[in-house]
Amino acid sequence: MANLPVADQRMVGRAALRLLAADRRSVATIITLNSLAALAGLGAPWLLGRIIDAVTGRGGHIDRLALAVLACAVAQTxxxxxxxxxxxxxxxxxxxxxRENFLSRALGLPAAVVERVPAGDLAARGTTDIDAVANTVRDLVPSMAVGAVQIVFIxxxxxxxxxxxxxxGVAGLSGIWFVTRWYLRRARDAYLAEGxxxxxxxxxxxxxxxxxRTIEAFALRERRLAAGHAAITETRRTRLNTLALRSVYFPLVETSYAVPGVLVLLLGGLLYIDGRVSLGTVVAAVLYLRQxxxxxxxxxxxxxxxxxxxxSFARVEGLAAIPAAPPAASTAPSDERIEVSGxxxxxxPGHDVLHGVDLTIRPGERLAIVGLSGAGKSTLGMLIAGVDRPTAGTVTVGGVPIADLxxxxxxxxxVLVTQEHHVFRESLRDNLIVSAPDDVLRGALKTxxxxxxxDLDRDLGEEPLDGAQAQQVALAxxxxxxxxxxxxxEATALLDPTAARTAERALAAVxxxxxxxxxxxxxxTAHDADRVAVMDDGRIIELGAHADLVAANGPYAALWHSWHGGV
Structure with missing residues (x-):
């Protein structure tokens, strides 16, 4: 199993620009209002400098200047x-x-991709990462827009x-630039590792x-605790890495704030003594820098x-890096014949689990695929069901690639029926998925x-189903x-004997x-089939009727006799 991809910085940047472009009118309004607010905020320090000059004898109407300071403050607020x-x-x-884009992409992922990635990876991106991005967009981006405009104007x-x-004063800010550059070079990788x-x-x-239940049945508690402890330890380690970066970054930045003001006071004092600037100008410059x-x-x-x-945004946008599925086939299958060719x-990549499989499935026949665990049976079933497409060769129905439908x-x-049946926390009607009149839905359930x-309106989130009932919904x-x-x-593998018999009766009807x-x-199951395909190491090594294969005394006959205890 492999995690989903992570978007690179270029993809993240393009995605951010698309989000801004989608609401460009609001963005323009935000920038305009913040620019006006920043301009209003520039008035107070300059006016305070003029007040100081007025007090020191350079003239001016202090009351009018004070009212102007108040007006600037009110306008800025x-x-x-x-x-x-x-x-x-x-x-x-x-x-x-x-959130909508992520949900749309997640629902559009090929089933084979979803089954191969760890469930926790997709869940973490859809919860923790989405929340982090949403909070940033809602809280930080507006505030950063305000701050950036203010800095430019000041x-x-x-x-x-x-x-x-x-x-x-600006030169005194250069230390912040160097410290921030040091931090940014390390932070992204550290946060990706944490994610x-x-x-x-x-x-x-x-x-x-x-x-x-499996953990309890096989006494795997200690093993699972060890795995959980290892995962928690790694999470703690990556978290401490990001905390260590912050513990260096913020103290250095806080120290750097004082540098511009100190430099301006020293140089301004010399220029004032020399008579080249007024005291109000020095004070205004220091106030600006303090702003x-x-x-x-x-x-x-x-x-x-x-x-x-x-x-987090890179992980969310990583879903966009998954190759899109080829366009759906434009022609309908000509018949019901299924062909598996080469x-x-x-x-x-480079580790085939199926090797040149050829198989024709005739309409209406019952075919059993047998073999030892790991022979490739379930993989072949998923390809025939169109869940995934072959690395090479074709799987078609009526001459059309199944995966392209x-x-x-x-x-x-x-349709593929497995031992796992998902029941949504919705009504029974919604769980049947197909939109149809109630009498049709009830007829399928009775079948x-x-x-x-x-009650088709029964909430299956409030009243959960047992295993047999969940399978009946899947079969409906x-x-x-x-x-x-x-x-x-393995459609009935996880059911108890009584539920399995009920499910098998339902299967017979379906x-x-x-x-x-x-x-x-x-x-x-193979005994009752029209034909049996025997698989071994990703290949079909025998194909024929049950009686013929037993009589041939080959691999299938060995399996059959072993299953019957050597009889």
Whole structure:
């Protein structure tokens, strides 16, 4: 099993630009209001400098200057308030788009991809990572927009006010740039490692919870505890790595804030003594630089959080890096004949599990596929069901590649029934998936013996089903889909004997007059089939009727005699 891909920085950047472009009017309004607020905020330090000059005898109306300071403060507050209100609404809409895109991509993933990746990886991306990105968009991006605009205007103002003092003050900020560059070079990889560790931990917890009965039955408690401890240890290690980076970054940045003000006071004092600048100009320059602390501090804190959320965004956007499925076939199958020709398949490149399989399945026949565990039976069944496509060769129905059929058409052709049946936390009607009149839905349920299912509005989240009932719902879906071919893969393996007998009666009703491909783990199934395909090491080594294969005294005969205890 391999984790889902992670988007690179270029993909993340393009995705962020698409989100901004989707709501460009709001973005423009936010920037405009923040610019006006920043301009209003520039007035107060300059006016305070003029007040100081007035007090020291250089003239001016102090009362009017004080009122102007108040007006600037009020204007800045109101403009910032409106900008933030619009920004937060923008953030909520953008967070909604991110969630919708992720859900759409997750639902569009090929079934084979979903089955190969750890369940915890997809779950962590859809919960922890999505929440981190949504919170960043909602809270941090608006605030960063405000801070960035303020910094640009404040730096411009101090340079215009007194170029020498302004340039010295800006030069004093260079230490922050070097420290931030050091941090950014290390932070993304550290946060990606932390996210991957969280996925492993989530997957480990999911596997342990789902397999609780197996763990108890086989006394695997200590082994699972050891695996959980290892996952927690790795999560803790990666978390401490990111904390260590922050413990260096923030103290150095905090220290750097004082440097510009100290340099301007020293140089400004010399220039004032020399008579080249007024005291008010020096004070205004220092106040401007002190104004930088607020937005700078906020942005640098947010940069740290952005490293975490950008790593989460890279994991969320990683779903876009999965190759899209080829376009659906435009032609319908000409008949119900299934052909497997020269099929090879590999879960990992270079390690084939199927080797040149050829098989023709005639409409209406019952074919059993048998072999030892690991022979490739279930893999072949998934390819015939269109869950995945072969690495080489073709699997077709009526001359059309099965994996290329649109979902609705595929469901009418071939359906795979396994031992795992998902029941959604929805009503019974919604769980049947197919939109049809109630009498049709009830008829399908009665066909599979689900006489308990009178209330189609029953909430299966509030009233969960047992194993046999869940399988009856799954089989009712098959009846409603009405495929011509049904593939059975251990369909009753997890049920107790009583439930298994009930399920087998339901299966008999479902399979009537259909092509049946049974991946047989009990050879009695093969005994009743029209033909038996014997697999070994990813190849079909025998094919024929049960009696003929037993008479041939080959591998199938050995399996049959072994199953009957050597008789």
């Amino acid at each position: 109101l403009l910032t308030r409106f900008a933030l209100a619009i920004a937060y609404r923008f953030g909520e809409r953008t967070a909604y788009r991110i 730096v411009s103002a101090v340079v215009v006010l007194q170029p020498v003092l302004g340039l010295v 991957a560790a969280n996925s492993v931990l989530a997957d480990d917890l999911t596997a342990t919870t789902a397999g609780a 930088l602390v607020g937005p700078l501090d906020g942005i640098l804190i947010w940069i740290e959080q952005l490293q975490s959320s950008s790593a 099929v090879r398949y590999a879960y990992d 649109p979902p609705d058409e595929l469901r009418r052709q071939v 599979v013996g689900a006489y308990w299912a009178d 879906r098959v009846v409603l889909a009405d495929p011509h071919t049904v593939i059975l893969d 399979l009537h007059e259909r092509t049946v491909i049974a991946i047989a783990h009990r050879l009695q």
